[in-house]
Amino acid sequence: MKDNSHYTLIQALANMLIGKQIDTKTITKSLELICNTFSFECGLVYEADQYNQFNLIENYSLNDIKLCNSFNACEIKSDFQNQLAHQEIIYLDKNKDYKSCEIDFMNIFSAKSLLGISVVDEYFNNYGFILFLNTTCSKVDFSDSELKTLAIVLSMLEKYLGIRIHRNKVLFTQTALEGIINHTGIDIYIIDFYTYDILYVNESMAAPYGGVSQFSNHKCWQILFPGQTSPCEFCPQENLIDENGNSTGVYTWNYQRPFDGAWFRVFSTAFRWVDGRLAHLVSSADITDNKKNEELIEYMANYDVLTGLPNRRMLIEECKNRIDNAKEDEQGYVIFFDIDGFKVINDNYGHDAGDEFLVKLGDFFSSIPLLKNSVYRNGGDEFVAVIGGDITKDNIRNLINFIHNRFKKPWNLKNGSVYCNTSVGIACYPEDGNNAEELINKADQAMYQIKKSGGAGICFGYQLIKK
Incomplete structure (x- = not known):
């Protein structure tokens, strides 16, 4: 060629x-x-x-x-x-x-x-x-x-x-x-820092809202919170940049989605988008299971598994809170209940019957208006109540009389009816102590004094016999 x-x-x-x-x-x-x-x-x-x-x-x-x-x-x-x-x-x-x-x-x-x-x-x-x-x-x-x-x-x-x-x-x-981003288990969306226009959303984030297409040409709150007309009050953008408009790094916070109650650990940061504008990247991981586990652990740490009542740990914490928030001249009472004859129930009917009785007893205490949300299981067959406000010792005596009258009647269990009673010790704030441990110990001593004298009675801290 x-x-x-x-x-x-x-x-x-x-x-x-x-x-x-x-x-x-x-x-x-x-x-x-x-x-x-x-x-x-x-x-x-x-x-x-x-x-x-x-x-x-x-x-x-x-x-x-x-x-x-x-x-x-x-x-x-x-x-x-x-x-x-x-x-x-x-x-x-x-x-x-x-x-x-x-x-x-x-x-x-x-x-x-x-x-x-x-x-x-x-x-x-x-x-x-x-x-x-x-x-x-x-x-x-x-x-x-x-x-x-x-x-x-x-x-x-x-x-x-x-x-x-x-x-x-x-x-x-x-x-x-995008394959990586869509399969990390992390929800991601990006918005314009100042206009809140959605710039990007990954599939896992978009799925509960109808898919990625639903986010196009919208502001974030229009999709995430339909009917809302302005940015969210909890939006952390003020924490994402300094006075010069530079990113301050990653800000971490927790959020609960309103329509299904799911919990998320959220990571927010400011950065420059592909066109140079300042953008807000929001990524989140579903921590609902973790939250449930945390709640379960917290529940197990603070509540009695058998009766569902708050336990001794919560008793001390709540008693401390009441003392810290007590008004001037306000009185408070710690009432200590110990069951007389509980061992007989276990011996005659078995421990399942004993557990059944404790559940009934917890329900009974909680049903009394004056004790509602104020009763704790201290352990074994011991229950403690913490109450305060405009209550006198006479009011307390009337309460205990009501309780003793109930104990005169049988408690019906699956395997039969049982009879028992309760010894009650009462400590008064502030005369019997200025902290939770002092008051609980004083009420315990008063209960023990009744127990030694035959039970089925009531003793205030001031009635303790000095040794």
């Missing part, structure tokens, strides 16, 4: 490949032009996907020949891949003596001769191939002038295709990152 023909081909391709919009028709026309000019049977364009599979994207064939639609990168030895990536143009002919890796490469395409170029990135990674083949007979050797022209036109086509391959590379990366 004459030099002016070379120039005409180069000029024709240059005119076809102007622009950044990659057009399949243009590529196919380019392949046709090169095939006709240099007598190739077919021209092929392969591009790699995210699975390292090279797929046939465009082709042009002069004859009806079987084409290789795809092949995996692992079918090409790594050393030869590196050679292809760095070589300006490669020309292989089966009539010549080649290494096995080069023969294997031609066999992928059933080629007798092959000329082509790799489409590579800036790190010389292979992302595609532009190949021209002969499958029925080998092509005669190209002149230096022809090879030079082929190197130019293939380089032009490679650069044209490089735009699409770079775009696909970005798409693969974006898809991979």
Whole structure:
């Protein structure tokens, strides 16, 4: 082919490949032009996907020949891949003596001769191939002038295709990152820092609200809190930037979703969005199960499992709180109940009956208006009540008389009826003590004094016999 023909081909391709919009028709026309000019049977364009599979994207064939639609990168030895990536143009002919890796490469395409170029990135990674083949007979050797022209036109086509391959590379990366973001178990959304317009939301965040499409062209509160007309009062944005508008780092807070009660640990931070604007990134992890476990642990630490009443730990804490918040001249009472004859119930009816009786007793104490939400199980068959306000000792005596009258009646259990009574000791704040432990101990001593004298009675702290 004459030099002016070379120039005409180069000029024709240059005119076809102007622009950044990659057009399949243009590529196919380019392949046709090169095939006709240099007598190739077919021209092929392969591009790699995210699975390292090279797929046939465009082709042009002069004859009806079987084409290789795809092949995996692992079918090409790594050393030869590196050679292809760095070589300006490669020309292989089966009539010549080649290494096995080069023969294997031609066999992928059933080629007798092959000329082509790799489409590579800036790190010389292979992302595609532009190949021209002969499958029925080998092509005669190209002149230096022809090879030079082929190197130019293939380089032009490679650069044209490089735009699409770079775009696909970005798409693969974006898809991979979105896959990671959507499967981390973390909900993420991003809003404009000042307008609250939603800029991005991942699938797990969007799912409970109807999907990602529901967030488009909305402000965050319009989706998260339908009917709301302004930013949330609890929004932590003031904690995310300093006086110069710079990010202060990650701010962590807890949030309970109103429509289903789910709990989230939320991480908020300010950063610059892709267009330079200040944005607020909100990510959150579902901690509902953790919250439930925390609540269970807290419940077990503060409540009696059998009766459901608050335990001694809560008794001391609540007694302390009442003392700390007591008004001037306010009186308070710690009432200590110990069951007379409880051991007989266990011995005669078994421990299940004893547990059943304790549950009934807890319910009974809690049903008395004066003791409601003020009764604690101290342990065993001991119950303690903490009450205060405008209550006199006479009121307390009337209360205990009511309780003793109930104990005169039988307690009906599954396995029979039982009779018992209770010894009651009472400590008065502030005369019997100024802290929880002092008052509980004084009430315990008063109860024990009644217990020693036969039980079924009441004793105030001031009635204790001094030793």
